[in-house]
Amino acid sequence: MDYLQHLLIPIVSTLLLLFLLKSFRNSKSTGKYPPSPPALPFIGHLHLLKSRLPTSLENLAKRYGPLMRIRLGAKEFVVASDEKTAREILKTFDADFASKFMTGPNTFHIYEDSSFVAAPYSDYWKFMKTLCMTRLFTGSQLDRFIGIGEEETCKLVKSLLKRSKAWEPCDLTEELSEVTNNMIYRMIVGRRCSKNLGQAAEIRNFILDSLKHAAKFQLGEMFGPLQKFDLFGNGKKIKSALMGYDRLIEQIMKDYEDNDLNNCGNDHEKDVMDILLETHKDTNAKVKLTRDQIKNFFMEIFMAGVDTIIAAIRSAMAEVINHPEVLKRLREEIDLVVGNNRLIDESSASKLSYLQAVVMETLRLHHPSPILRRLSRKDSKINGFNINKGSRVFINISTIMRDPNRYAEPEKFIPERFLANRGEVKGQDFHYMPFGSGRRACPGSYLAIPVMHLTIGALIQCFDWEVKDGDKDDNKAKGSGYSGACPSPLVCYPNTRFDPFQA
Numbered sequence: 001m002d003y004l005q006h007l008l009i010p011i012v013s014t015l016l017l018l019f020l021l022k023s024f025r026n027s028k029s030t031g032k033y034p035p036s037p038p039a040l041p042f043i044g045h046l047h048l049l050k051s052r053l054p055t056s057l058e059n060l061a062k063r064y065g066p067l068m069r070i071r072l073g074a075k076e077f078v079v080a081s082d083e084k085t086a087r088e089i090l091k092t093f094d095a096d097f098a099s100k101f102m103t104g105p106n107t108f109h110i111y112e113d114s115s116f117v118a119a120p121y122s123d124y125w126k127f128m129k130t131l132c133m134t135r136l137f138t139g140s141q142l143d144r145f146i147g148i149g150e151e152e153t154c155k156l157v158k159s160l161l162k163r164s165k166a167w168e169p170c171d172l173t174e175e176l177s178e179v180t181n182n183m184i185y186r187m188i189v190g191r192r193c194s195k196n197l198g199q200a201a202e203i204r205n206f207i208l209d210s211l212k213h214a215a216k217f218q219l220g221e222m223f224g225p226l227q228k229f230d231l232f233g234n235g236k237k238i239k240s241a242l243m244g245y246d247r248l249i250e251q252i253m254k255d256y257e258d259n260d261l262n263n264c265g266n267d268h269e270k271d272v273m274d275i276l277l278e279t280h281k282d283t284n285a286k287v288k289l290t291r292d293q294i295k296n297f298f299m300e301i302f303m304a305g306v307d308t309i310i311a312a313i314r315s316a317m318a319e320v321i322n323h324p325e326v327l328k329r330l331r332e333e334i335d336l337v338v339g340n341n342r343l344i345d346e347s348s349a350s351k352l353s354y355l356q357a358v359v360m361e362t363l364r365l366h367h368p369s370p371i372l373r374r375l376s377r378k379d380s381k382i383n384g385f386n387i388n389k390g391s392r393v394f395i396n397i398s399t400i401m402r403d404p405n406r407y408a409e410p411e412k413f414i415p416e417r418f419l420a421n422r423g424e425v426k427g428q429d430f431h432y433m434p435f436g437s438g439r440r441a442c443p444g445s446y447l448a449i450p451v452m453h454l455t456i457g458a459l460i461q462c463f464d465w466e467v468k469d470g471d472k473d474d475n476k477a478k479g480s481g482y483s484g485a486c487p488s489p490l491v492c493y494p495n496t497r498f499d500p501f502q503a
């Protein structure tokens with residue numbers, strides 16, 4: 001015991017001294033660095049994050065301003081919470097903040113340093129982003145994806161017609177989950193595997209499993225030194241789920257390779273896997289893609305694309321069900337433009353301005369991924385404050401998109417506000433940026449928007465909706481975690497209003 005005391009006293013005193021020195025240094029530089037709430041030793045400001053991350057950060061910003069510093073365990077963050085500060089970071093100094101940082105318990109990732117979504121601003125990231133914007137998610141691939149979207153929407157409507165006939169409730173979130181997952185899967189590997197949609201479900205299960213165990217890491221465990229000890233065995237479970245995914249995707253890749261992937265000539269016939277494997281084999285390509293990078297890219301596309309779309313459609317449906325006046329106006333518009341003898345398709349959806357306004361308002365009020373991340377690549381000055389190279393930056397778009405100076409009654413669902421002022425989703429309005437902005441903006445917006453129009457349009461055109469337990473859905477994000485895209489169940493009865501297959 002004596003021995004232990006002799007050992008502990010100097011360790012604790014040294015740590016305390018280091019902490020006091022650091023606090024003193026920080027307090028001396030308050031004029032130059034963004035303000036920060038008082039921190040506790042070791043945990044920093046973790047104790048101040050009492051609700052969902054975006055809400056906690058919003059509450060702190062009300063006291064400490066639109067640019068503040070916080071510490072979560074061992075890691076320091078700068079948090080931007082208003083339009084002007086966001087514009088500085090995402091436009092004026094976009095290149096200086098074009099890197100990102102990994103979140104989550106990375107120690108257990110099996111494709112180390114292969115991320116695209118969290119990659120630093122590197123040759124690999126630039127190469128992949130250009131590929132996304134020129135071949136993977138635009139042009140003929142976008143046309144292919146919209147065709148897939150229309151087919152999957154038809155399947156969804158047929159499945160709901162059956163439920164309606166049997167007066168069975170359905171969990172709309174679950175139904176949307178299958179449809180959206182199939183869409184992304186078919187876009188990626190549809191040329192070879194479109195018949196095997198069981199594989200799509202398997203991939204989703206592995207990825208969901210890994211995310212479920214990752215979510216069990218407490219913020220303190222995630223940002224502190226405890227992560228590598230894997231105290232509760234969640235790291236091991238993450239690894240095991242990722243290995244399951246790896247086996248499956250490896251098998252799919254081999255199947256493509258063994259079956260002569262160069263079989264199809266133009267991009268219109270290729271799927272995303274074709275294009276990536278072709279790039280992988282191209283000896284003249286600017287960047288040599290590794291197998292791990294391809295596998296990780298697909299996993300990240302599932303993560304970035306599936307739950308965001310599900311969460312957004314789910315929130316839109318709950319809002320429309322909760323607001324009968326919105327439902328009525330939406331339906332009148334659909335009936336007028338599409339008529340009552342065919343199912344809505346993409347070309348008619350693009351003419352429905354109220355439907356588009358409903359989607360825009362949903363993404364403003366219920367954003368599935370409410371915090372943008374950046375990593376500063378050099379020392380800079382934002383709002384007159386110093387930001388050091390290597391600072392991790394959070395941009396709280398959930399707060400920015402509910403700024404009362406920009407939006408009257410910001411907590412209310414009012415699609416009409418986007419009729420008067422159409423706005424746009426490409427990230428040039430820094431008070432409305434559901435797909436982010438600047439170099440790191442979302443490359444999937446061109447896919448997501450038409451799918452949302454199509455699906456919501458079809459659900460409103462064909463069914464009346466009744467929430468199973470009560471009149472309304474509370475439409476609150478249930479996730480306490482990081483991304484916010486935790487779509488909760490929406491159990492309701494679909495009541496057939498129009499059957500397009502009998503028309």
Ligand code: HEM
Nearest residue numbers: 117304305308309312372434435436437440441442444448
């Ligand atoms: C409603 C649906 C979606 C929403 C709300 C959404 C939103 C976002 C946001 C806010 C970002 C971060 C942007 C930034 O930091 O400036 C992002 C990044 C990204 N999204 Fe989406 N997204 C959606 C759908 C999709 C889809 C369907 C795909 C692909 C098929 C996709 C792929 C990506 C990728 C790869 C990134 C990382 C880009 C980079 O780091 O350069 N997203 N998304």
